[in-house]
Amino acid sequence: MRVLITGGAGFIGSNVALKLIEKGYEVTVLDNLSPQIHGNNPENSELYMSIKDKVNFILGTVTSKEDWKKALKDADVIVHLAAETGTGQSMYEIEKYVDTNIKGTAIMWDILTNEKYSVKKVVVAASRAIYGEGKYYCNEHGEVYPVERELKDLENKDFAVKCPICHKNVKLLGTTEDSKIHPTSLYGLTKSVQEEMSLLLGKSINIPVVTYRYQNVYGPGQSLKNPYTGILSIFSTRIKNGNNINIFEDGKESRDFVYISDVADATILGIEKKEANYQSFNVGTGVNIDVLTVAETLKRLYKSDVKIEVSGNFRLGDIRHNFADISKIKELLGYEPKYNFEQGMEKFVEWVNKQPVEQDNYEASILEMKAKGLYK
Template identity: 35%
Template sequence: MLILVTGGAGFIGSHIVTALAGAGHEVRVLDALLPAAHRTAPEIPAGTDWRHADVRDKEAVTDALRGVDAVCHQAAMVGLGKDFADAPDYVGCNDLGTAVLLAATAAAGVRRLVLASSMVVYGEGRYECLRHGVVRPGPRKVADLDAGGFEPPCPRCGEPLDAGLVDEDAPADPRNVYAATKLAQEHLAAAWARATGGRVAALRYHNVYGPGMPRDTPYAGVASLFRSALSRGEAPRVFEDGGQRRDFVHVRDVAGANLAALDGLDGSPDGGLRAYNVGSGDPHTVGEMAAALAEAYGGPAPVVTGEYRLGDVRHITASSRRLRDESGWKPQVPFTEGMTEFASAPLRAG
């Protein structure tokens, strides 16, 4: 098959391109190389049909879709942004770009789409109160955070909560502009599927890390920030008390999930979107991740600062059972092995 990968020069997209080519697919890449994400020229695998263009460019997208059998849509502006003034940029890149792409695929007769979504559509993770069962706490209060109270309490009785795994049927609760745009992408793709009889797999990535991760850009996740600090001889600075839980999933496993989702579209019903969590299934705290990375790198131990960022969630881990059961996909890179590799892997300048 000929697969178009939007954002195929990016951190995750480039690994997907490599995986697709390794599986015998022809690959075409469309990427705008936005300065916020790319400060150096990307390495494009030999034999890849490379198109330097913005996904919002209707003519370029239409041309890139010629002869294409399926699309892996990775192009997006990610991160929390600096403030709400960034909202138009996020909506333009993510939602307008997706709308242009979907309109062009409808016209071209392309009916198979794998969409890069995110765990952020859920907001906070799954919590259970001993008295009130499953509850959804609201945003944490500044006064509580200032006092070192990082765990969200039960919204009904104020008692402590137990954190659990979110599944794909949990209600969405996006809590920042980026999260809202990712959920809007899913809704747009679902509308496209219903209108055209297309098939969509929306992959809700968890905390992706691995070789080629960018540094010193808004695209850099916490693993990259810690790795960058270690390369400067500095201790990783861990916010809050380090106890916030995440699912750190290796980028090669994410690429494998895209291949599995693409294959799985053959068996999915026409006119529908199916969402899948993509995580390692082995959650760790941010503090544990920082310690493992520092040990593997041989650098200074992490420093827990007690600082916080408004809008951050406390715990977000999820079950990836749906993707495993329906496609046979399983993550292959264990946490310790992945962190050891990442400790010695070069970071991209952007």
């Protein structure tokens, strides 16, 4: 079987590609080798080198119809991972995110709808960002879906999530796939449109679609160059440069961190199992880890003496918490994460310790967000 992976030289894509090759699949990769991910010499990046000469590589972009047509030749399955990522950056690089995430996907479906290709399934990388703040429980109103936190509360250092009806603090619940879709960032909005577009159009032309709402993916190969996404890599680059770690809000904000190998396995289940067709799945661990714990774990594993500073600063559009309810993917596809947080972190740190120390661009990214009024 021949699989096309868009964004296949990226973090998730390269790991999926290598696992597919091991299983005997033929893989084509369409990727633009973005400097934000791959650095100033992208053709020498570790991610690209890991797949070089193992796949049919096409240097191109999903915003080009001609590049799509070249990549789609003889493809049986598309794994559509190419996207601009990062919630903060999406709030001011609006056209860039819409062009790549929405228009790029629209071009794919336009071609599949109007021309003849051999594609039999499309797997789409969605995101947990489509849920916004996710699902919570209010003592008075039961299950609720809070809206974006109010600026006045954040400025008063009240970071708790509130009931949208009574404005009282609420209890976090695992977000299920049937939860309300209401993103709080442009990134989340583009991923929501991308997912809904794919499910709708796949049904209209009888091409099964599977969408994956990935949680916070981490592990070896994660870009250490990108200061806009991935707090584990951001914190690691800070530590390696001897710079203190700045933690937003009160450090109790939390995420569901899922190891890259588990994400690749889940993605391949979507290719291989009919039970996945026309379904959306959460991909995570079902456990939330707070950011202060992340920083302290990294500091311990790196044996570092940098300071951890809980600043009370915040970014507009950031959610407070999230963790996935993964019951559906367990039951339908037999997915079971193999790595817990400590195991995954040990492997991640072991890998980082073997990498050259990257330039720390975190402060520049903060100044950029401040200039846009998105960092308080």
